[in-house]
Amino acid sequence: MALAIVGGSFLSAFLQVLFDRMATPEFLNLFRKRKADDELLKKLKMNLLAVGAVLDDAENKEISNQAVKEWLEELHELVYQADDLLDEINTEALRVKVETEYQSSTSFLVSASTYISSFSNQFFKRIMPEIENVVISLEGFIQQINPLGLQVVESKIQSCRLPSTSLVDENTVCGRDVDKEKIIQMLLSEDKKRDSVTVVPIVGQGGIGKTTLAQLVYNDKRVNNHFTTKAWVCVSEAYDATRITKELLRELEISFSDSGESLNSLQLKLQLGLTEKRFLLVLDDVWNRDYDDWDKLKMLLKGGSEGSKIIVTTRDNRIALMMGEKMSIHHLDLISEEDSWSLFEKHAFGDKDNENWRELEVIGKKIVNKCEGLPLAVKTIAGLLRSRGMVEEWEDILRNDIWNQTRNPNGILPALRLSYMHLPxxxxxxxxxxxxxxxxxxxxxxxxxxxxxxxxxxxxxxxxxxxxxxxxxxxxxxxxxxxxxxxxxxxxxxxxxxxxxxxxxxxxxxxxxxxxxxxxxxxxxxxxxxxxxxxxxxxxxxxxxxxxxxxxxxxxxxxxxxxxxxxxxxxxxxxxxxxxxxxxxx
Incomplete structure (x- = not known):
């Protein structure tokens, strides 16, 4: 059974890569007769071990301590520099190995040591002063450990054995039945304006389940039977008319040239492909507020037959008002505490039995309450806890200081940060x-x-x-x-x-x-x-x-x-x- 450090620092694995570089036979052979240089490399390793010992504590404290955050950022840059230098040395070591083997197989009367010396001295004269600078810089970081209050913390060990069954299917949703039915009824209803395609915007904050709701609706049997053709495209932040047109053409199985064909030609094909068809299009994750872009796209869709619909998902109510009418906008709310717990149960427990279930349930409901009804937060924190069956592990998550962070609408959710922090x-x-x-x-x-x-x-x-x-x-x-x-x-x-x-x-x-x-x-x-x-x-x-x-x-x-x-x-x-x-x- 493989073991991994839970919550190990981002840089911890990076340091291990450096230590592995310094332990290869080729690397060691290169320094076998260079005592001063070998001593400097040993000092480099000792300094890296010294800062590495407090990395877990530093990563936990950087959330609330700006000085620690800056210390980590600067250290990260220095470790990258050390990695670049050691990579160069490894490359030189491999070169020397290959060239030495070649010399040994020829009739040239040049010993391996003479060859290495003549071809590597210039390299060492350049590289070792740079290594020394890294060693000196690391000593500066070590001197800051005590003033910053950084300590060696005990790493927790967790089994990396994967569960025998996967998480609940991605299409499993809790608390969205009413939303789903309301959207479907809007899609199946007759258009009030016969000359216009009806747009149904789904609006809500990030992680609330807009895309999931659109997927549920898109794959419903009633919707499949009602529309003759369907297409889905993820618009996302980088609005690109050519890309969107091509993706719609692919979804509609309309042939086009992937390169060289003009946007005008592509859009004419799209318009023709939708003419006199009752279609459903989904424009997922729309961020573009440019009305002119939307107006140009909308013109291509007017040839569809009566009853054609467009679902738009967006975080921005202004975009929803630009693309659709106020009465057709569906605002997606947070899910209830009961539905949050149901979602958490499915992802945290699945069909597994746990002797600590009653105690975990009490702690789990407190954790779910901190997710504030946001489905993505509930699901993510449940995924983190799924492989942890001990009461103490759940209590550690509940008591983590990160929950006390004030979250702004554009900030990183505490539940997501926790899932990242607890990765090996x-x-x-x-x-x-x-x-x-x-x-x-x-x-x-x-x-x-x-x-x-x-x-x-x-x-x-x-x-x-x-x-x-x-x-x-x-x-x-x-x-x-x-x-x-x-x-x-x-x-x-x-x-x-x-x-x-x-x-x-x-x-x-x-x-x-x-x-x-x-x-x-x-x-x-x-x-x-x-x-x-x-x-x-x-x-x-x-x-x-x-x-x-x-x-x-x-x-x-x-x-x-x-x-x-x-x-x-x-x-x-x-x-x-x-x-x-x-x-x-x-």
Missing amino acids: SHLKRCFAYCSVFRKGLWFKKKEIIQLWHANGLLEHQREFKTIEDIGEEYLHELRLGSLLWQPSNDKFSMHDLINDLARFVAGKYSLRLEDHYPGHGTTARVRNFTYFPSEYDTFDKFKLLREAKNLRTFLPVGMYRSATGRISNKFVHDMLPTFKSLSKDE
């Missing part, structure tokens, strides 16, 4: 990496596993397991904790609020191009970069990356991501080679 440290890094994907984007299982592997995130407990096996285990654990959603066998996504959480914990190290704006700040610390590609991306598009010398991920995400030859040659030849730490997604 190796899973924290994998979850944070998912911040590279924009909201509403599906990512494939093979893709995320390759990206995790390329960034060295899948080295945990590797004995007798393939990289694919480890990656699938990690995905499964994140899904069981309700931090990832798996709509099909090979695809994953994140709820918007979970996506916000991933971006929050990734901090300045992850950047999506569409989120950057003038005055946003330096990009020097960015390690993982994604962008939504155009049909041709100019050199100027990526100028902001000139400071990001330690970039590890450069990833196009979106409709043109599989295309080649669309990036400026100037960027490929002049800037891309400067990213020496760039991961390769094979």
Whole structure:
């Protein structure tokens, strides 16, 4: 049975990667006859161990202590620097090994030690002063441990064995029967204005279940029988008329050219495909307040036959009023305490028996009360507690200081922060990496596993397991904790609020191009970069990356991501080679 540190710091797993780098045979051989350099590396390891001992306490205290938060952020940057340097040393060690083996197999009368000395001295003269600077900087961090009140806390051990049965089906909902029936009746009713498509907006805060309600309605038998054609598209924050049109065409099984076809041509095909058909369209997660964009889209939909409907889900009541009439807006409320408990029971207990059930029920109802009727919060905290059957573990969650945070509408839900904080440290890094994907984007299982592997995130407990096996285990654990959603066998996504959480914990190290704006700040610390590609991306598009010398991920995400030859040659030849730490997604 595998064991993992519960709630281990985000950086804890990172430090283990550094220690593993320093323990390889090639690495050790490189320093065998370099006593001074070897002593410096030992000092580096001791300093890393010293700061690593208080990381769990620091991560807990950063919530309420700005000084600790800044200490962690600066330490994170320094650990990244150390990782880059050790990665260079490992590369040099492998080079020396290969070249030495080659020398030994030839007739050249050059000893291995002479060869290593002549070819590596310049490397060591450059790299070791940089290592020394890291060691000195770490001593500064160590000196701040006591003044900041950081302590070594006892790590808790948890079994990582997965439950024999999965969580309740994603379509299981509590407390939405009345909402569902009301929406369905609006869809099946006759239009008051025969020349116009009726829009039914579903409005509510993030995590309240707007998308889930729309899915329930969309798949209802009465709705399927009433409409001749249906289509679903996730609009999300980055409104793109071309992307939305293409996704609607795909849903409606209307053929088009994936590249080169103009927006006008695509929209004419969409309009023709909907003509004289009673359709139901779902525009999920709409953020765009531009009336002109909506007016242009609405014009394409007027050819549908009488009774056609559009469901819109949004957090913004102004968008709902712009797209639909006030009388058709459905405001989704928080679920009742009774329904919250029913939802919690299904996800926290399932069909399992627990000898402590009565005691857990008392604690569980207090925890549910703190979720304030928000379904996503209830489900996420239930997923966290599902694998914990001890009363003490539930009481720890109930008493956690994070519940006392004042939450603003755009803040991170305490229940979500708790689920993240209680992940094993190796899973924290994998979850944070998912911040590279924009909201509403599906990512494939093979893709995320390759990206995790390329960034060295899948080295945990590797004995007798393939990289694919480890990656699938990690995905499964994140899904069981309700931090990832798996709509099909090979695809994953994140709820918007979970996506916000991933971006929050990734901090300045992850950047999506569409989120950057003038005055946003330096990009020097960015390690993982994604962008939504155009049909041709100019050199100027990526100028902001000139400071990001330690970039590890450069990833196009979106409709043109599989295309080649669309990036400026100037960027490929002049800037891309400067990213020496760039991961390769094979």
